[in-house]
Amino acid sequence: MLGTISRRAHPRLGALLGLVILVAGTTVALSGAGATAAGSVTQQPSTISKEPWGTVDGEQVDLYTLTNSNGMEVKITNYGGIIQSIKVPDRDGNFDNVTLGFATLDEYVDHNDPYFGAIIGRYGNRIANGRFTLDGVTYQLAQNNGPNHLHGGVRGFDKRVWTATELEQQGIVGLRLNYTSPDGEEMYPGTLAVEMTYWLTNRNEIRMEYHATTDAPTIVNLTNHAYFNLAGEGTGTIEGHFLRLNASHYTPVDETLIPTGEIAPVAGTPFDFTTPHTIGERIRDNHEQIAFGRGYDHNFVLDRPSPEDTSMINAAQVFEPTTGRALVITTTEPGIQFYSGNFLDGTLVGTSGKFYRQGDGFALETQHYPDSPNKPQFPSTVLRPGEEYETTTIYRFSVRNP
Numbered sequence: 001m002l003g004t005i006s007r008r009a010h011p012r013l014g015a016l017l018g019l020v021i022l023v024a025g026t027t028v029a030l031s032g033a034g035a036t037a038a039g040s041v042t043q044q045p046s047t048i049s050k051e052p053w054g055t056v057d058g059e060q061v062d063l064y065t066l067t068n069s070n071g072m073e074v075k076i077t078n079y080g081g082i083i084q085s086i087k088v089p090d091r092d093g094n095f096d097n098v099t100l101g102f103a104t105l106d107e108y109v110d111h112n113d114p115y116f117g118a119i120i121g122r123y124g125n126r127i128a129n130g131r132f133t134l135d136g137v138t139y140q141l142a143q144n145n146g147p148n149h150l151h152g153g154v155r156g157f158d159k160r161v162w163t164a165t166e167l168e169q170q171g172i173v174g175l176r177l178n179y180t181s182p183d184g185e186e187m188y189p190g191t192l193a194v195e196m197t198y199w200l201t202n203r204n205e206i207r208m209e210y211h212a213t214t215d216a217p218t219i220v221n222l223t224n225h226a227y228f229n230l231a232g233e234g235t236g237t238i239e240g241h242f243l244r245l246n247a248s249h250y251t252p253v254d255e256t257l258i259p260t261g262e263i264a265p266v267a268g269t270p271f272d273f274t275t276p277h278t279i280g281e282r283i284r285d286n287h288e289q290i291a292f293g294r295g296y297d298h299n300f301v302l303d304r305p306s307p308e309d310t311s312m313i314n315a316a317q318v319f320e321p322t323t324g325r326a327l328v329i330t331t332t333e334p335g336i337q338f339y340s341g342n343f344l345d346g347t348l349v350g351t352s353g354k355f356y357r358q359g360d361g362f363a364l365e366t367q368h369y370p371d372s373p374n375k376p377q378f379p380s381t382v383l384r385p386g387e388e389y390e391t392t393t394i395y396r397f398s399v400r401n402p
């Protein structure tokens with residue numbers, strides 16, 4: 001995953017900006033290639049603005065509102081880099097917020113146990129017993145999820161105040177977030193300088209670019225933890241959403257959700273989403289892996305031409321038939337954690353005032369595989385001084401007919 005070539009010039013974004021310039025000032029369809037319906041709207045300028053949202057440990061926190069030329073609106077806070085809201089049209093042009101979250105900063109600070117919308121680090125997902133060995137030194141991290149380490153520990157990147165910079169570039173707006181994680185924070189070795197940039201493109205994409213460097217060998221696995229309900233947050237179960245995953249294998253887990261190390265075929269199991277299935281269709285199947293996850297909570301191994309390949313590939317497609325909303329996720333990462341919101345237990349009140357119950361949202365976390373530091377057969381998550389950690393993931397929204 002690691003190389004020494006800096007991709008700071010963002011060649012792919014450059015190509016994208018070119019495309020946007022071509023369509024600027026015209027009337028374009030809301031939806032992407034292959035999509036239909038939704039009509040079209042008159043273009044409007046992309047904008048970014050911010051409002052004060054509170055303070056955390058004396059540090060100022062703001063809520064940024066990004067809009068694009070189609071009227072899509074995304075709200076992001078520099079607390080945890082959290083995507084607080086994503087408003088996109090349905091097939092009739094009605095905008096709804098399709099991501100789970102809270103209405104206020106205090107709620108995120110007090111009880112964002114599901115990690116709604118946040119940037120996850122330094123190591124997204126689980127590390128067995130919170131322990132790993134790097135260059136002969138064994139590190140003991142917090143065991144904050146049963147016996148295991150989860151999502152960066154007691155106070156991971158999702159609970160840090162990031163430095164934010166508003167970006168405007170050739171008709172596109174973005175938000176750059178920087179956080180420097182000191183050597184020894186959450187017991188990880190090495191000072192890690194992280195830069196994460198969100199772009200809202202005029203193709204109704206949220207483009208996430210992750211970049212990190214270290215001054216000593218360490219491990220890194222960054223992701224975004226947005227939950228989606230394409231019918232609208234707070235509208236109930238996501239079991240009727242159709243999901244397709246570009247993954248013919250997954251990593252089965254033990255009862256504490258640590259991969260066994262096996263790369264198992266999905267064929268013939270409830271984990272086969274190589275063709276579209278609703279999330280609910282097999283979620284109650286009496287399968288040991290479904291039992292361990294209380295539903296889906298598994299890393300899928302994305303089909304790539306070779307294990308070293310880090311090109312942008314289509315990882316997941318989701319379609320919600322009643323609204324026509326669709327989501328396509330592309331990524332440079334080797335894996336994607338599909339989590340069907342199994343631990344939402346009806347105790348948290350979401351953004352629009354509704355309780356979130358089990359399965360009211362799902363997450364698709366692009367990532368390296370869980371427990372990679374203890375699984376030499378998995379793609380490496382080690383970052384060394386002089387190397388650049390670079391990954392990109394895109395959430396693309398559109399609408400289509402059934």
Ligand code: GAL
Binds near residue numbers: 113150257297337363
């Ligand atoms: C997911 C993880 C789940 C659960 C959730 C947060 O990424 O796979 O097991 O911990 O985060 O509630």
